[in-house]
Amino acid sequence: xxxxxxSNADTVGARAREIFGRRAAYxxxxxxxxxxxxxxxxxxxxxxxxxxxxxxIGTGTGHTALALAPQLGAVLGLDLTPEMLDEAESLRxxxxxxxxAWVLADAQALPVADASLDIVACxxxxxxxxxxxxxxxxxxxxxxxxxxxxxxxxGAPEEPDLDALLNEIDLLHDHSHIREYRPSEWVAMLEKxxxxxxxxxxxxxxxxxxxxxxxxxxxxxxRIYALVESMTPEQAEAxxxxxxxxxxxxxxxxxxxxxxxx
Amino acid sequence: xxxxxxLAILVCPSCRTKVTLMHDRWLVCQNEECRRxxxxxxxxxxxxxxxGTKHIDVPVEDLDEYEP
Numbered sequence: 001x002x003x004x005x006x007s008n009a010d011t012v013g014a015r016a017r018e019i020f021g022r023r024a025a026y027x028x029x030x031x032x033x034x035x036x037x038x039x040x041x042x043x044x045x046x047x048x049x050x051x052x053x054x055x056x057i058g059t060g061t062g063h064t065a066l067a068l069a070p071q072l073g074a075v076l077g078l079d080l081t082p083e084m085l086d087e088a089e090s091l092r093x094x095x096x097x098x099x100x101a102w103v104l105a106d107a108q109a110l111p112v113a114d115a116s117l118d119i120v121a122c123x124x125x126x127x128x129x130x131x132x133x134x135x136x137x138x139x140x141x142x143x144x145x146x147x148x149x150x151x152x153x154x155g156a157p158e159e160p161d162l163d164a165l166l167n168e169i170d171l172l173h174d175h176s177h178i179r180e181y182r183p184s185e186w187v188a189m190l191e192k193x194x195x196x197x198x199x200x201x202x203x204x205x206x207x208x209x210x211x212x213x214x215x216x217x218x219x220x221x222x223r224i225y226a227l228v229e230s231m232t233p234e235q236a237e238a239x240x241x242x243x244x245x246x247x248x249x250x251x252x253x254x255x256x257x258x259x260x261x262x
Numbered sequence: 263x264x265x266x267x268x269l270a271i272l273v274c275p276s277c278r279t280k281v282t283l284m285h286d287r288w289l290v291c292q293n294e295e296c297r298r299x300x301x302x303x304x305x306x307x308x309x310x311x312x313x314g315t316k317h318i319d320v321p322v323e324d325l326d327e328y329e330p
Contacts, residue, residue, distance in 0.1 A: 053267060074265045085306050101265050104308045109275040111300075111309035116271040 038152055038203075038256070039067045042121055045150035045199070045258035048072040052118035055142060057107050057135070058125025062088030065100050068121065074099040080106060107135045112142040119143075123152040127170075127180045136193035143261045149195060154180040155202060155255040162238055166253065169227050172220040173212040186257050195259040202255050206240050209248040274298055276311045285326050301330050 042064060046054065052072035056065040059077030061084055069075050077100060079085050085102045092100050105111045107122075107129055120139045129135045139149055154170065156163040156179075163182055171177050181189070183200045190197050209228065213221045228248060231241060239251045272281050272289060279293035281300065289300040289307050291314065298314030299322075300307055320328050 053271065074267045076265075076268045076271075082303075082306070086304070089305065099265055101268050102306045103272070104306055104310065105275060106310055109311055111272050111275040111281075111307075113271045113273045113278070113280070 035063075038123070038254075039063060041201075041256055042123060042150045042152055043067055043071065045256065046119045046121055046148050048119060053116065054119035054121060055110070055112060055117050057110075057120060057122040057139070058128065059088060059102070060084045060123075060125070062091050062100070062102070064121050064123045066091060066095055066097055068119070069095075069097045069100050072099075072119070074101070076100075076112070077102045078105050078107070078110070080104065108138060110138045110142055114141055115144045115147075117142050117144060118147050119150070120147070121150045124154065126151060126153045127177050130178060132178070132181070132189060133193065136189055136195075140194045140261060145261055147261045149190075149257075149259040149261075151186075151255075151257040151259075153255060153257075155186075155253040156180045156182045157238070157253055158182050158184060159238065162235060165227060165231065165235065166239075169212055169224050172224050172227075173216055180253070183255055186255065190257070190259050194261070196262050198258040198260060200255060200257050202253065204251045204253055206242075206249050207252050208245070209250070211252075272307070272309070274300075274314065275309050276314060284322070288325050290322060290325070299325065 046068060048054065048068055048071040050072065054068050054072055054075045056068065056075060056077045059065050059079050062077050065075045065077035077088055082104055085104060088102055103111060107125070108131060120143055126132060126135070143149065156166055167180055170180060183202055186200060187197050209224065212224055216224070228241065228250065231239070241248065241250045243249070269283060273279060274281055274291035274293065274296055276298055277291065277293050277296040279291050279296060281289040281291055284290050287302045289302065289309070291298045297318050298311070299317040299320060300309045300314050317330060
């Protein structure tokens with residue numbers, strides 16, 4: 001964080017504290033909140049068996065694919081960004097994971113045969129998909145009957161105003177984001193794509209505003225601060241806006257979804 | 263290198279026909295109407311429809327010599 005960010009955060013943070021008159025405590029609704037815990041939970045939801053074949057969509061640097069690898073037959077990690085897959089390959093080689101391969105492809109046109117997989121995983125990627133309905137139909141298409149889907153993604157609260165606020169902040173943070181969906185939207189979208197939804201687990205992380213403003217254009221940083229500052233007391237309370245360590249913290253919503261093909 | 267079981271489930275993202283590995287660096291769609299060819303770069307297949315389309319007119323017999 002630059003010194004400018006810090007002073008700006010202090011000013012807005014002090015104002016936020018003055019307005020809301022409270023200091024939010026660290027807040028988590030789920031035991032799952034660190035990256036290793038999320039990865040472990042995805043593996044649980046995927047329920048891998050010895051000979052299973054899995055596809056990890058939006059694999060990035062390959063962490064989910066490599067977490068699944070020791071427990072099943074083989075994993076294909078798919079991403080649209082060559083640089084990510086180069087990193088993934090370095091990590092794969094380091095771990096000696098011989099049953100993992102990578103493919104550069106589009107989540108809306110999977111290069112995988114119908115009903116050929118036991119598991120599809122997708123971690124922190126779905127909010128980037130231009131048309132989530134197409135991607136979910138593709139996931140459904142490539143899974144065998146009984147195949148499992150394990151999703152982790154940024155989410156949104158069910159309240160429309162909080163949903164709009166967090167999505168607006170996150171779009172300013174990263175213009176490649178399309179939308180972070182509410183838990184109820186996930187259920188509806190998955191059912192429409194032909195899945196049976198088994199579980200939806202919301203987890204909330206109270207994170208510093210710097211997680212939204214690092215490497216972001218100054219105009220967008222200013223808009224993010226303006227949005228946080230413009231929250232009503234009710235919204236600020238719902239999102240646990242507060243100041244710690246000299247900066248503003250507020251809630252980010254995430255969810256883990258488990259589903260299967262009947 | 264591509265795992266055998268994974269190679270077996272790969273299809274052309276355009277027409278979903280099976281692809282065949284050629285010269286260890288091409289995945290060729292087996293659909294005569296499609297003819298898309300996907301290069302493997304540094305061990306990673308590039309299976310984007312637009313990538314496959316670029317090489318449609320390259321004859322399969324010339325692939326060995328062809329550098330995209």
